[in-house]
Each structure stands twice: as structure tokens, then as C-alpha cells.
Amino acid sequence: MTSSFFPPQRTLMGPGPSDVSPRVLGALSRPTIGHLDPLFVQLMDEVKSLLQQAFQTDNELTLPVSAPGSAGMEACFVNLISPGDKVIVCQNGVFGGRMKENVERCGASAIMVEDTWGEPVSIDKARAAFDQHPDASILAFVHAETSTGVRSDAGALCALAQERGALSIVDTVTSLGGIAVEVDNWGADAVYSGTQKCLSCVPGISPVTFSGRAVERIQARQHKVQSWFLDMQLVMGYWGANTKRAYHHTAPVNAVYALHESLLMLQDEGLEHAHQRHWRNHLALVAGLEAMGLSMAVSPEHRLPQLNLVSIPEGVDDAAVRVALLNDFDLEIGAGLGALAGKTWRIGLMGHSSCTRNVLFCLSALESVLTRQGADVVQGVAQAAAEAAYA
Numbered sequence: 043m044t045s046s047f048f049p050p051q052r053t054l055m056g057p058g059p060s061d062v063s064p065r066v067l068g069a070l071s072r073p074t075i076g077h078l079d080p081l082f083v084q085l086m087d088e089v090k091s092l093l094q095q096a097f098q099t100d101n102e103l104t105l106p107v108s109a110p111g112s113a114g115m116e117a118c119f120v121n122l123i124s125p126g127d128k129v130i131v132c133q134n135g136v137f138g139g140r141m142k143e144n145v146e147r148c149g150a151s152a153i154m155v156e157d158t159w160g161e162p163v164s165i166d167k168a169r170a171a172f173d174q175h176p177d178a179s180i181l182a183f184v185h186a187e188t189s190t191g192v193r194s195d196a197g198a199l200c201a202l203a204q205e206r207g208a209l210s211i212v213d214t215v216t217s218l219g220g221i222a223v224e225v226d227n228w229g230a231d232a233v234y235s236g237t238q239k240c241l242s243c244v245p246g247i248s249p250v251t252f253s254g255r256a257v258e259r260i261q262a263r264q265h266k267v268q269s270w271f272l273d274m275q276l277v278m279g280y281w282g283a284n285t286k287r288a289y290h291h292t293a294p295v296n297a298v299y300a301l302h303e304s305l306l307m308l309q310d311e312g313l314e315h316a317h318q319r320h321w322r323n324h325l326a327l328v329a330g331l332e333a334m335g336l337s338m339a340v341s342p343e344h345r346l347p348q349l350n351l352v353s354i355p356e357g358v359d360d361a362a363v364r365v366a367l368l369n370d371f372d373l374e375i376g377a378g379l380g381a382l383a384g385k386t387w388r389i390g391l392m393g394h395s396s397c398t399r400n401v402l403f404c405l406s407a408l409e410s411v412l413t414r415q416g417a418d419v420v421q422g423v424a425q426a427a428a429e430a431a432y433a
């Protein structure tokens with residue numbers, strides 16, 4: 043007999059999803075209303091305006107795509123790219139590879155700019171790619187690479203695209219809510235994010251925003267967008283301003299309540315304060331890990347406070363540690379990816395997960411699991427080091 047599913051209460055400190063705030067879970071369980079109910083339409087308008095604040099933009103075309111971050115990614119690519127286009131894709135981790143895949147599926151060619159995983163995107167290499175391919179119409183890159191915990195200079199890359207008459211596509215799935223995402227200041231053209239990383243919300247929605255230039259490009263398209271569901275011209279009829287809302291699909295009504303609540307929490311805390319909280323907890327975690335004898339795999343100036351790449355000490359069984367953390371402590375941390383698999387862990391401090399309690403809990407759980415496994419760690423000092431960092 044199958045029965046109701048009751049998940050355990052885990053602490054989520056991996057690359058996402060991260061802990062969801064009880065306030066958001068509460069909003070999720072409120073009564074479902076019709077997606078064209080005037081009250082829901084009002085809520086849609088509030089969500090759009092809260093998203094503009096989070097993205098720091100006045101872009102009119104700012105809305106939540108009714109599907110996870112990967113759909114927001116695809117929405118940006120399929121709407122801005124036509125067959126035969128040339129797109130410069132900067133790759134310094136897993137998600138740049140997904141961008142390449144999107145470009146090619148649009149019938150366009152991807153000019154790859156490769157950087158070492160664990161390093162930021164090189165502006166000089168991106169500039170050289172434009173020198174070689176002056177007809178490239180788009181520059182795409184990931185602001186916060188979740189696979190490595192590295193931040194790239196979004197402002198400089200968007201400026202480069204503008205200077206070369208190209209549009210920019212920026213992945214801010216892991217950045218939004220954790221570090222500054224300044225869409226208008228950067229002059230970014232198509233930006234997508236996700237609800238499950240630093241917004242403390244459930245997985246499954248992808249906020250996107252398009253600049254005026256991007257909207258012009260979409261309106262001038264000669265070739266139909268290959269995806270009916272993600273065609274922004276159609277989606278705008280559903281979410282757009284000054285239109286009588288036309289049925290396109292049914293928004294995930296309760297998930298939109300959740301997103302609304304999480305964006306209100308971000309507004310209440312203030313963007314600046316939210317970013318400071320992510321830094322404070324990051325610095326305390328790093329202080330604790332280093333006191334224990336572990337080392338960070340990314341150099342300090344490129345680190346993301348919300349995703350910490352930790353080198354696994356020689357001789358330690360990666361999977362056994364993660365399994366013990368999950369089984370004995372209900373604590374999830376992330377494995378390394380690609381070339382970093384088996385060599386690193388990814389400890390997330392995203393959104394609601396970024397708190398003192400989680401930092402101290404993770405340090406003590408990791409210390410006991412590593413000690414049990416006979417790893418060479420310094421015992422009994424990590425908590426004090428973290429506390430000192432907070433003080």
C-alpha cells in the first residue's frame with residue numbers, strides 16, 4: 043500500500059534547492075483561486091513589481107516563467123536567437139555548457155570562450171572573441187557559477203556586449219537575492235533567475251527580465267520562436283501590462299503566492315541587508331572550515347558567499363561523508379561536478395539557508411563525520427573560529 047509522503051526535516055546546504063522559509067510554505071498552502079480571478083491578476087502585478095525591485099530594473103517585460111530556472115534560460119535564448127545567428131558563450135562551469143546546447147538547438151552557432159573551472163570569465167578572452175567574430179549578435183554568460191562557486195564581472199561583460207552592438211544574456215539563477223544583481227546598471231538585456239536558490243522559495247519558477255532593446259529584437263523576429271510555451275510575444279498577452287489577460291497557460295497559482303511571499307521577505311529585509319547576511323555567514327563558515335584544517339578551492343576575490351567550494355582532504359571518501367551527513371544529521375551538502383567531482387564539496391548558504399544556526403550546525407556535523415572517518419582535522423576549534431568571525 044502506498045501512503046502519504048512525509049519528507050524528513052532536512053537542512054539544505056547544497057547547490058539548491060535551499061531551505062524554504064516557513065512564511066513561504068505558509069503562503070503556498072493558502073486556498074487556490076482562479077488564475078484569471080481579478081484578485082490573482084492583482085497579485086501578478088505585485089509580483090512583477092517586486093521582481094523589478096529584486097532585479098533592480100525598470101524593465102516592463104519582467105515576469106516569472108511558470109517553470110524552473112532552466113526554462114528561464116531557454117526563454118532568453120529562444121526569444122533572442124534566430125537560426126544562423128552567432129552567439130558568444132562564456133563557459134567556466136556546468137551552466138555555460140547548457141547555454142551552448144540552447145544556442146545550437148536554436149539553429150545558431152556558439153562561439154565558445156572557455157575558462158578554467160574555478161576561475162571567473164575572462165573579459166579579455168570575450169573581447170578577443172568579438173574581435174574574431176564582429177558579427178556575433180549575443181554574448182551569454184553565467185554571473186554566479188553554481189558548479190564552482192565563482193562570480194564573474196557582469197557589469198564589464200554587459201558593457202562589452204553593448205560596445206560591440208550585441209545583446210547580453212545573463213544567468214543570475216544563483217545570484218539573485220544573494221549578491222547584487224543590477225540589471226539596469228549593468229545594461230543587461232535578457233536576465234533569468236530561479237526561485238529555489240537565494241530567494242528562499244520552492245523550486246519551479248523562473249523570474250526573467252528583458253530590456254527595451256531585447257523587446258525590439260523579439261518584435262522584429264522574422265522567424266517564429268521555436269517554443270510555443272516560452273514565446274514571449276504570447277506570454278506577454280498573459281502577464282503583460284495594459285492587456286486584457288488572455289489565457290495562455292495556467293499559472294502555478296499557489297507557487298506564485300509563494301514567490302510573492304519570498305519577494306516580500308526580501309523587500310522587508312532589504313537587498314543590501316540580504317547581501318550582507320550572505321557575506322557574514324560565508325566568512326564565518328570559511329573561518330570555521332579553515333580552522334578545522336580544510337581549504338577553500340576558489341581564491342577569495344572571486345568567491346560567491348552563497349556557494350562555497352571546499353577541497354576534499356586527501357584520502358577522505360567524498361560520498362561516504364555526504365551520506366553520513368544526510369543520514370545522521372539530516373544535512374545535505376553538494377558534490378563537486380565535472381573535473382571537480384570527488385575533489386570538492388559545494389556548501390550552499392543560500393537565502394533562508396544562510397543563517398548562523400546553519401553555519402554552526404554544518405561545522406559541527408562535518409567535524410564529527412570527518413573525525414569518525416579518521417580524517418586529519420583539528421578538533422574543537424571550528425565553532426570558536428566562526429564565532430570570532432561573527433564578532
Ligand SMILES: *Cc1c(COP(=O)(O)O)cnc(C)c1O
Nearest residue numbers: 110111112137188213215216236
Ligand atoms: C540551478 C541553476 C540553473 C537551473 O535552475 P533549475 O531551477 O534547476 O532549472 C541554471 N543556472 C544556474 C547557474 C543554476 O545554479
